[in-house]
Amino acid sequence: MPSWRSAITGRATVSVAMATYNGERYLPEMLESLAAQTRTPDEVVVRDDASEDGTVGILHAFARRMPFRVEVIAGGPRLGYAQNFVAASKACSGRLVFFADQDDTWRPPKLATVASHVRRRRRPRAVFHDFALADGDGHQQAPSYYELLRERGLPPEMALKGCSMAVTRGFLRTWGWPPPDSHVSHDFWVALLSTAFGQRSNLREQLIDHRLHGANDSGWIPDSSSRVFTSPGDGSSAVRLLVDLVLKPPWLGARTRALLDVLNERGDAVDPSAAERLRRLLTANRARHRHHS
Numbered sequence: 001m002p003s004w005r006s007a008i009t010g011r012a013t014v015s016v017a018m019a020t021y022n023g024e025r026y027l028p029e030m031l032e033s034l035a036a037q038t039r040t041p042d043e044v045v046v047r048d049d050a051s052e053d054g055t056v057g058i059l060h061a062f063a064r065r066m067p068f069r070v071e072v073i074a075g076g077p078r079l080g081y082a083q084n085f086v087a088a089s090k091a092c093s094g095r096l097v098f099f100a101d102q103d104d105t106w107r108p109p110k111l112a113t114v115a116s117h118v119r120r121r122r123r124p125r126a127v128f129h130d131f132a133l134a135d136g137d138g139h140q141q142a143p144s145y146y147e148l149l150r151e152r153g154l155p156p157e158m159a160l161k162g163c164s165m166a167v168t169r170g171f172l173r174t175w176g177w178p179p180p181d182s183h184v185s186h187d188f189w190v191a192l193l194s195t196a197f198g199q200r201s202n203l204r205e206q207l208i209d210h211r212l213h214g215a216n217d218s219g220w221i222p223d224s225s226s227r228v229f230t231s232p233g234d235g236s237s238a239v240r241l242l243v244d245l246v247l248k249p250p251w252l253g254a255r256t257r258a259l260l261d262v263l264n265e266r267g268d269a270v271d272p273s274a275a276e277r278l279r280r281l282l283t284a285n286r287a288r289h290r291h292h293s
Helices: 027-035 053-066 081-090 109-121 145-151 168-173 187-194 238-246 252-270 272-292
Strands: 015-022 043-048 069-073 097-100 128-135 140-142 165-168 200-211
Touching: 015 081, 015 109, 027 053, 043 053, 043 081, 043 187, 053 069, 069 165, 081 097, 097 109, 097 168, 109 128, 109 165, 109 200, 128 145, 128 187, 140 145, 165 168, 165 187, 168 187, 168 252, 187 200, 187 238, 187 272, 238 272, 252 272
Parallel strands: 015 043, 015 097, 043 069, 128 200
Antiparallel strands: 097 165, 128 140, 128 165
16 A cells, blocks of 8 residues: 555545745755655645746656655646645645645644644644744744734734645535635635634644745735734734734625625534624624725
C-alpha cells in the first residue's frame, strides 16, 4: 500500500493544499521546508493558476523525489488566488487540510503541532497559529503576528491568513466553500464562520515565517485605520471586529449575500442562536455602510 495512504481507510489523513502562480523565486525554499517537516504530509495537492515562469517544472521535479504523494494540477484557467486555493482543497482527501502559500517557509514542527491539537478534539475545527513576518529576503520583520495585532489593539482572532490555518474534514462538510462570484476569500470564510460558531482554535506557537514582498496577495495587516464602525476598547466581539475589518465596499453586497446564504442553508443546523447573531451583524453592517456612503 502506498506510504501516503491510511492503512485503515485507504485515504490520506493530512493534506496540504497549495496554490501557485509565477512563484519560481521563492517556491523551492517553501517546498524544502515542507519536505523537512517532523511529521511529513500524507499528500500535497498543488493547483497552478496558469503560471508563465518555471513554477510547474519546479513542482513536477519536487513530486518525483518525494516519498509522499504530490499531485500537480496545471493547465486550467486562471481562477485568482482564493478560488485557486478552493480548487486545490477540493482535490484533497485528507481529514485535516492545511493551506500553503508558495513564498513562505514552514518551521519543522508545524504539521505535527497542529495535527496533535486536532486529534484531541472531535468537533469540526479550524486551527490557526501564530507566525513570524519576514521581508522578501527572508529577514525577520516581526517575531509574532499575534503580538503585532495586540499592539494594534486587536485580538488573535483577527489573524485570518490562510497560510496559518488548517481545517478538519468535518468543518469542510459543515460549511463548504464560498461560490466563485461571492468575492469572499477562502481564509475569511473559514475565519468568520469558525469564530462565530465556536469552532476555532488559536495556537500561540510561531510555526511559519510568512514572507511579505509586495507581490503576494496576502500582505494586508489590519490596524486602527481598518476599522469603520468599531474602536479600541468598545467591547466589540471578535465576530463583530472581523465583519467590520473585512466586509466593506466595493464587494459588500456580494459578500454579505454569500454569507447569509450559507447561514440560511447550514447555520441553523449547527447552532441557531449563533446563526441568528451573525445574520444580525451582517445585515446591520450592510445597512450602516449604505447609510454611511
